[in-house]
Amino acid sequence: MSDYLGELEQILFFALLHLGDDAYGVAIRELIQERTGRSLAPGAIYTALDRLERRGLVRSRLGDPTPERGGKRKRYYKIQPAGLTALARTREAAASMARGLDPRFQR
Amino acid sequence: MTSTTPSSPQPPALARRLLALRYRDDAREVVEGDLHELFNAALTRGASTRDARRQYWKLALASLFSKTSVASASAVGTPETASGAPFETAQLAWSDARIGARRLLRSPGFALPAILTLALAIGANAALFSVLRTVVLSPLPFPDGDRLVFLFRTNKSQEVLLTPRPEEVERWRSFDHVFEDIQSYEPRMFTITEGGEPEELSATAAPAGLLPMLGVAPALGRVFGPADMDPAAEPTAILADSLWRRRFGGVPSVVGRTIRLGDGIYRVIGVMPPGFDVPMGSDTLWIAQQGSSRSAASTLAKLRRGVDRDAAQAAIAAAGPATADDTWLGYVMSPRDYVGHTLQETVRMLAGAVALLLLLASVNVANLILSRNRTRAHELAVRTALGASRRRLMRLLLAESTLVAIAGGVLGLLLAAWGLEALDRLRPVDLTALERASLDRLVLWFAAALTAGTALLVGLLPAIRASRAAPRTALSAGGRSLAGGGHLGRGLLSAVQIGVALVLVIGALLLTRSLANLVSVDPGFDPEGILTVDLKLPSGPDVDAAVRDRFLRDLADSIQSLPDVAAVTFASGIPPRSGITFGVIEIDGGPPPGTDPSTISYGAVRPGYFETMRIPVREGRAFTADDFTAGAPVVIVSETFARRFLADRPAVGARLRMNARDAFATVVGVAADVKANGLHASDLNTMQIYRPLSPRSSVMLIVRARQGDPLALTDAIKARIWALDPALPITEVATANAQLRRATATPRFGLVLLGLFAAIGLALAAVGVFGVLMLVAGQRRREMAIRLSLGATRTQVIGRLGRYIGWVTALGVALGIGGAMQLSSMIASLLTGVTATDVPTYAAAAVAVCLAAVLAGFVPARRLATVEPAEVLRME
Numbered sequence: 017m018s019d020y021l022g023e024l025e026q027i028l029f030f031a032l033l034h035l036g037d038d039a040y041g042v043a044i045r046e047l048i049q050e051r052t053g054r055s056l057a058p059g060a061i062y063t064a065l066d067r068l069e070r071r072g073l074v075r076s077r078l079g080d081p082t083p084e085r086g087g088k089r090k091r092y093y094k095i096q097p098a099g100l101t102a103l104a105r106t107r108e109a110a111a112s113m114a115r116g117l118d119p120r121f122q123r
Numbered sequence: 124m125t126s127t128t129p130s131s132p133q134p135p136a137l138a139r140r141l142l143a144l145r146y147r148d149d150a151r152e153v154v155e156g157d158l159h160e161l162f163n164a165a166l167t168r169g170a171s172t173r174d175a176r177r178q179y180w181k182l183a184l185a186s187l188f189s190k191t192s193v194a195s196a197s198a199v200g201t202p203e204t205a206s207g208a209p210f211e212t213a214q215l216a217w218s219d220a221r222i223g224a225r226r227l228l229r230s231p232g233f234a235l236p237a238i239l240t241l242a243l244a245i246g247a248n249a250a251l252f253s254v255l256r257t258v259v260l261s262p263l264p265f266p267d268g269d270r271l272v273f274l275f276r277t278n279k280s281q282e283v284l285l286t287p288r289p290e291e292v293e294r295w296r297s298f299d300h301v302f303e304d305i306q307s308y309e310p311r312m313f314t315i316t317e318g319g320e321p322e323e324l325s326a327t328a329a330p331a332g333l334l335p336m337l338g339v340a341p342a343l344g345r346v347f348g349p350a351d352m353d354p355a356a357e358p359t360a361i362l363a364d365s366l367w368r369r370r371f372g373g374v375p376s377v378v379g380r381t382i383r384l385g386d387g388i389y390r391v392i393g394v395m396p397p398g399f400d401v402p403m404g405s406d407t408l409w410i411a412q413q414g415s416s417r418s419a420a421s422t423l424a425k426l427r428r429g430v431d432r433d434a435a436q437a438a439i440a441a442a443g444p445a446t447a448d449d450t451w452l453g454y455v456m457s458p459r460d461y462v463g464h465t466l467q468e469t470v471r472m473l474a475g476a477v478a479l480l481l482l483l484a485s486v487n488v489a490n491l492i493l494s495r496n497r498t499r500a501h502e503l504a505v506r507t508a509l510g511a512s513r514r515r516l517m518r519l520l521l522a523e524s525t526l527v528a529i530a531g532g533v534l535g536l537l538l539a540a541w542g543l544e545a546l547d548r549l550r551p552v553d554l555t556a557l558e559r560a561s562l563d564r565l566v567l568w569f570a571a572a573l574t575a576g577t578a579l580l581v582g583l584l585p586a587i588r589a590s591r592a593a594p595r596t597a598l599s600a601g602g603r604s605l606a607g608g609g610h611l612g613r614g615l616l617s618a619v620q621i622g623v624a625l626v627l628v629i630g631a632l633l634l635t636r637s638l639a640n641l642v643s644v645d646p647g648f649d650p651e652g653i654l655t656v657d658l659k660l661p662s663g664p665d666v667d668a669a670v671r672d673r674f675l676r677d678l679a680d681s682i683q684s685l686p687d688v689a690a691v692t693f694a695s696g697i698p699p700r701s702g703i704t705f706g707v708i709e710i711d712g713g714p715p716p717g718t719d720p721s722t723i724s725y726g727a728v729r730p731g732y733f734e735t736m737r738i739p740v741r742e743g744r745a746f747t748a749d750d751f752t753a754g755a756p757v758v759i760v761s762e763t764f765a766r767r768f769l770a771d772r773p774a775v776g777a778r779l780r781m782n783a784r785d786a787f788a789t790v791v792g793v794a795a796d797v798k799a800n801g802l803h804a805s806d807l808n809t810m811q812i813y814r815p816l817s818p819r820s821s822v823m824l825i826v827r828a829r830q831g832d833p834l835a836l837t838d839a840i841k842a843r844i845w846a847l848d849p850a851l852p853i854t855e856v857a858t859a860n861a862q863l864r865r866a867t868a869t870p871r872f873g874l875v876l877l878g879l880f881a882a883i884g885l886a887l888a889a890v891g892v893f894g895v896l897m898l899v900a901g902q903r904r905r906e907m908a909i910r911l912s913l914g915a916t917r918t919q920v921i922g923r924l925g926r927y928i929g930w931v932t933a934l935g936v937a938l939g940i941g942g943a944m945q946l947s948s949m950i951a952s953l954l955t956g957v958t959a960t961d962v963p964t965y966a967a968a969a970v971a972v973c974l975a976a977v978l979a980g981f982v983p984a985r986r987l988a989t990v991e992p993a994e995v996l997r998m999e
Contacts, residue, residue, distance in 0.1 A: 041153060041154070041156075041157035042157050042160050042164075045157070045161075057182050057185030057186040058157040058158060058161075058182060058186050059145070059154055059185065059186025059187065060185070062150065062153065062154060066150075078149065078153075081156075084159070084160055084163045084164075085156035085159045085163075086134070086155070086159035088152045088153070088155050088156025088159060089149075089152055089153065089156060090153065090156060090157075091149070091153040
């Protein structure tokens with residue numbers, strides 16, 4: 017496997033890692049908004065996660081319906097070992113490319 | 124955590140529904156759930172409902188249109204099969220639509236006829252639906268219109284509905300717990316000459332409370348106030364928007380001006396907003412009802428909140444008859460039933476016609492798609508061979524038909540808007556309701572649903588069929604359609620189209636002939652040259668019956684002396700609006716067993732009535748001057764009355780009475796039947812009793828002109844009337860012919876619409892047959908080229924296409940005639956003087972349809988005939 021991740025995918029992965037068992041659409045969206053200032057449409061988040069799931073990098077399960085969601089269920093996501101590997105590989109690749117350049121790129 | 128209770132703000136439902144366009148099943152649930160949660164979170168933070176809804180819309184739309192390809196280092200092309208992943212399915216739908224649109228643009232020869240066909244059908248359906256909605260579903264579009272009801276009186280068997288008497292209305296008015304308000308008004312007719320050709324206008328004499336009860340404010344000026352109702356006050360009028368625009372150029376300064384209506388001068392005090400045509404879509408003008416209502420008047424009531432029609436009916440039925448000698452009861456009718464009463468049959472027939480039209484269009488487009496899929500068999504086979512799944516192929520084909528349907532729907536709505544405008548110009552005088560018909564949101568939803576249904580209907584079958592095609596067969600055919608193959612199926616569909624069009628054309632022709640018969644129906648009198656003038660007779664304390672009687676004699680003598688007047692008389696009214704009272708008839712010695720002489724039209728006439736109207740007296744005699752001086756009361760009955768109720772005794776000499784308090788009156792004559800109310804030929808309409816008229820407050824003057832237009836006598840007659848009494852009000856002047864024309868307004872309306880549908884149907888069939896023939900001709904070019912190069916003549920080549928058109932048309936005509944005969948019961952009750960299976964009508968319609976088919980075949984035949992063999996074969 018030589019999967020690399022896109023920029024949005026990396027951000028999503030970090031969100032999943034922060035959120036642990038509580039990683040579902042609204043929580044992911046809010047964390048990303050909080051940390052990066054980017055406001056993502058729920059549809060965009062799911063499209064990306066869906067794609068990652070088909071690549072075997074994350075897994076999802078349906079939760080229970082809650083009243084504040086109008087009785088609709090949540091979908092929770094969890095990173096798979098392959099996903100962690102891909103994240104590490106992507107970060108490493110970027111880091112090795114940045115080595116020796118402007119210090120701002122190496123953070 | 125907040126919890127959502129039913130009363131708390133809800134997210135926008137439409138935005139939620141839009142999500143379903145892209146997300147299905149679980150995916151939709153999860154996205155919707157997120158949006159819902161964010162919506163509630165915004166509210167909890169203290170955002171206004173409006174802002175929360177706005178955020179919901181924003182995120183929903185962003186989700187709907189968010190790029191499906193997120194930046195991904197390994198964004199490989201997705202395989203062309205539908206995977207189970209819910210988010211990908213949505214993505215494919217968009218790509219299907221894009222591919223479909225590109226393909227359609229590349230083949231306008233298919234797309235244009237298909238879109239045009241659907242546009243015509245959907246347009247006709249949308250237009251009809253908006254008409255039906257106006258005329259039937261919501262006839263009284265006012266605030267609280269669902270609480271408005273009409274009040275009538277009816278006999279025990281509820282055969283006849285009459286306008287209630289003033290004393291009954293007064294009594295009902297005291298039923299506070301049932302009615303919030305009751306208002307009676309009178310229909311009037313005026314001739315207006317200002318601002319164009321003289322025109323007869325339907326008007327309503329309204330009391331001060333009528334317009335406020337309906338709760339519609341005038342667009343300009345004011346409504347009537349109590350002061351306008353004073354008989355001494357200046358007469359006032361309010362214009363309908365249509366009349367204001369048509370005859371007064373829509374200038375606001377008309378308010379405050381005086382206009383001449385008939386013989387009165389009225390000050391215009393206001394203009395109503397567009398679409399306001401109280402009470403039942405027939406009015407263009409309202410005048411203040413000065414003084415008390417004449418006798419019976421149309422009555423509209425507003426029910427109290429929470430009281431429905433049945434409860435109101437129970438309340439006035441429980442109250443019993445108004446007076447001891449009356450057996451009639453009040454009757455409450457909803458506006459819907461009121462319209463249904465007169466238009467029900469027409470509406471049913473038109474609904475059938477529209478259904479046929481939709482069928483026609485669907486067959487048409489399905490036919491086109493089948494033809495097209497055939498020419499694409501090769502391409503589809505290649506796709507299958509390359510691994511496209513059947514499901515994927517079907518989706519591709521369905522996407523195309525859906526796009527065609529959507530384009531057709533949008534174009535159809537434009538056509539509907541245009542059609543409604545055209546209809547409004549064509550509409551008969553009495554049906555101003557059409558003016559109100561418009562493409563509002565409900566009609567748009569209807570058209571959208573229709574479009575979706577059609578897309579599925581026309582796309583599914585061909586798609587299933589095409590996706591099932593075995594790739595090997597199609598590939599081995601070398602990508603060329605086999606000459607003649609599949610023409611049978613397409614021919615059958617074309618034949619069905621021709622058949623359906625024929626059914627519509629037959630229906631329209633039958634109605635045309637029926638209307639012609641109705642217009643020429645014998646009303647029982649000679650209307651040519653008859654002019655009627657409604658008079659209000661002198662009133663006052665010193666005016667008694669003798670004074671009025673003298674006045675009528677003097678007036679008759681004075682008008683009779685005019686050179687162009689052949690005869691003069693008076694009556695309470697003339698057919699087909701006899702202006703009659705109904706009641707229970709008591710026959711001396713009892714009526715024949717099993718008969719109930721309770722619903723008789725009852726006319727009061729002066730000497731000379733039968734002669735002036737040219738109504739033959741079959742037995743006995745007409746009234747003489749002696750019958751009008753006090754003496755033994757006498758009556759004259761109609762032939763049908765004599766046949767039904769006096770069959771067991773000599774009619775002349777029989778005795779009967781209307782009221783137990785009166786003495787029996789002796790029958791002195793039997794007059795020929797007239798159509799007392801309307802032009803239909805029922806017994807109810809022809810049973811009549813005439814009694815000598817003793818003039819009361821109002822009377823109708825009837826003048827027969829010697830020659831020419833009787834309206835030309837108007838001024839001379841008025842001069843004679845005013846010479847006797849300068850202050851005498853004349854309420855209405857009309858010719859008998861104009862009154863007969865009004866009686867045919869409803870059948871005319873039905874004919875106009877069915878005629879329109881038949882024309883569209885014929886056009887659809889022609890367009891469809893044309894489209895198919897073009898495809899057939901195109902496919903056969905190669906075959907023809909070979910035949911030509913092998914020595915066949917062009918005549919032979921065209922003859923083959925001609926034979927094809929011939930058998931398709933013959934089969935279609937057979938189907939159409941069979942179908943029309945099956946459906947003939949639907950239209951039978953609307954026909955007068957022509958049977959629903961009239962042979963000449965069927966033949967004429969068949970000829971028209973055959974002509975259309977030949978026309979449709981002309982261009983394709985030419986195209987085949989001009990085939991250059993060398994060129995075609997080189998291109999292959």
